Amino acid sequence: MSFPYVFESNFERGTNADWDSEEDTATPAQIDFPHYTELARHGMTPHSGAYCMRAVLAGQTDDGTVTEADIAISLDGLATIQFWVYFSNNFTATANEAAAALFELQSAGAVELAFGFRIADASTDVINFGIGKLTPTVWGTQAIQRGLWHLVEIDVSLDAGGGNDGAATIYVTPDGSGRTAGTAHATVGTLNQLAVTKGVLGIQDHLATTTGTILFDGFVMDNAARVQGELDRWNSTIRMTQSGHAFVGSGVIDNITLVGNGAASQELRLWDTDEALGVGGMGHPRIELHTTGTSEIVDPASMPLRINKGCYIELDDAVDSSALVQVAFASGWGSESNVIRHGLAR
Numbered sequence: 001m002s003f004p005y006v007f008e009s010n011f012e013r014g015t016n017a018d019w020d021s022e023e024d025t026a027t028p029a030q031i032d033f034p035h036y037t038e039l040a041r042h043g044m045t046p047h048s049g050a051y052c053m054r055a056v057l058a059g060q061t062d063d064g065t066v067t068e069a070d071i072a073i074s075l076d077g078l079a080t081i082q083f084w085v086y087f088s089n090n091f092t093a094t095a096n097e098a099a100a101a102l103f104e105l106q107s108a109g110a111v112e113l114a115f116g117f118r119i120a121d122a123s124t125d126v127i128n129f130g131i132g133k134l135t136p137t138v139w140g141t142q143a144i145q146r147g148l149w150h151l152v153e154i155d156v157s158l159d160a161g162g163g164n165d166g167a168a169t170i171y172v173t174p175d176g177s178g179r180t181a182g183t184a185h186a187t188v189g190t191l192n193q194l195a196v197t198k199g200v201l202g203i204q205d206h207l208a209t210t211t212g213t214i215l216f217d218g219f220v221m222d223n224a225a226r227v228q229g230e231l232d233r234w235n236s237t238i239r240m241t242q243s244g245h246a247f248v249g250s251g252v253i254d255n256i257t258l259v260g261n262g263a264a265s266q267e268l269r270l271w272d273t274d275e276a277l278g279v280g281g282m283g284h285p286r287i288e289l290h291t292t293g294t295s296e297i298v299d300p301a302s303m304p305l306r307i308n309k310g311c312y313i314e315l316d317d318a319v320d321s322s323a324l325v326q327v328a329f330a331s332g333w334g335s336e337s338n339v340i341r342h343g344l345a346r
Contacts, residue, residue: 004241004322006079007070007199009219012244012312014051014276019066020198030055030064031202035275036248036332039215040343045336047084047149047175047217048233049245050274050310055203055214063204071199071221073105076160081105081199082153083219084175087127089147091212095122099136100206102214105156107194110134113168115154116205117144131170131188135205140185142172149175149217151231159193166191175233234334240313240323248274248310249342251330256305256313258298259322260291266321267291267314268298274310274332274346285314304328 009018014033016022024031036050046052055064073079085102093100101116116136117127127144129152130136144150151173159166167189201216238246246253258268270287271277286305289298310332315321327333332342 005220005222007221008242010242010244011051011053012049016066019068021067024064026060026062037343037346040340045339050248052215052217057211059208061208065200065202067200069198073158073196075195077158079156081221084149084217086149086215087146088213093119093210095119101204104200105196106198112193112196131186133191138186138188164190164192166193236327238325243315246311246325247330247333249330249332251307252328253305254326254328255303257324258289260296267316269314271312272307272309273312
């Protein structure tokens with residue numbers, strides 16, 4: 001397993017900058033990266049931090065996606081893709097329509113694995129997740145609740161080439177519930193696949209009758225089986241492996257730790273802001289930590305620390321650094337209602 005991941009995107013830049021490209025030809029555009037204050041106006045929040053990716057569907061059929069070439073898998077390779085997804089309370093689609101894709105693994109010229117959703121029965125209006133080669137074809141029976149974040153994990157064992165032995169399993173965990181090891185949502189096998197050269201996240205193959213909002217957050221891909229990331233959304237100790245907001249709003253940090261990897265000098269800066277780094281006046285960092293290239297753990301002396309606007313942790317994303325942030329309390333923390341309340345007040 002690489003450290004921290006082969007590819008990660010927490011959308012905390014408030015843009016598509018983590019990704020190689022974006023495709024969105026709809027008018028108005030379907031894909032954006034809203035601030036939590038904008039989401040609060042609609043009764044929603046990012047899964048973590050201050051930003052996420054949003055797809056707003058209002059009768060268009062154009063694709064709205066971001067693409068990344070680092071999401072590559074060689075023949076006979078293993079990989080796990082993990083991200084959080086949320087359907088708004090007003091989300092709807094035509095029952096029994098062709099499945100819409102939320103994520104695809106693609107080769108140079110074809111789709112090699114597709115994950116997506118459908119509404120199978122108009123009388124129940126239940127959303128189901130599925131997986132398949134070109135489009136989702138094998139469906140889980142678990143009902144995907146609107147107005148609730150769900151963790152999606154896709155375990156991939158790519159075709160070795162010529163043997164049609166590719167396989168994939170999806171696991172789905174609703175926010176607030178513990179992961180059940182080994183309980184698969186849906187599995188597909190005997191896939192004839194080519195080497196994967198990119199991953200595509202967003203909305204594809206939907207009809208004009210698919211309307212509402214879908215949110216995406218916390219995307220990671222790694223070259224190992226099941227990433228097993230943090231499930232406790234409001235854990236008082238937060239591990240940061242990419243620059244972003246530990247929390248928004250005023251609060252107190254008990255401690256912050258920069259964890260060196262022994263391979264390069266690393267830096268951490270803590271900014272008192274709830275906006276993406278470089279947006280507006282940043283002032284001076286409240287904390288600045290450095291390692292010298294040895295395997296160090298560095299703590300500041302001036303703790304606890306009071307934050308007024310939000311806790312943005314700036315890491316050197318070019319090296320394998322991470323930070324541990326111990327949160328005593330924060331106004332935009334502990335529940336979605338707290339984040340929404342603070343976002344509306346902000």
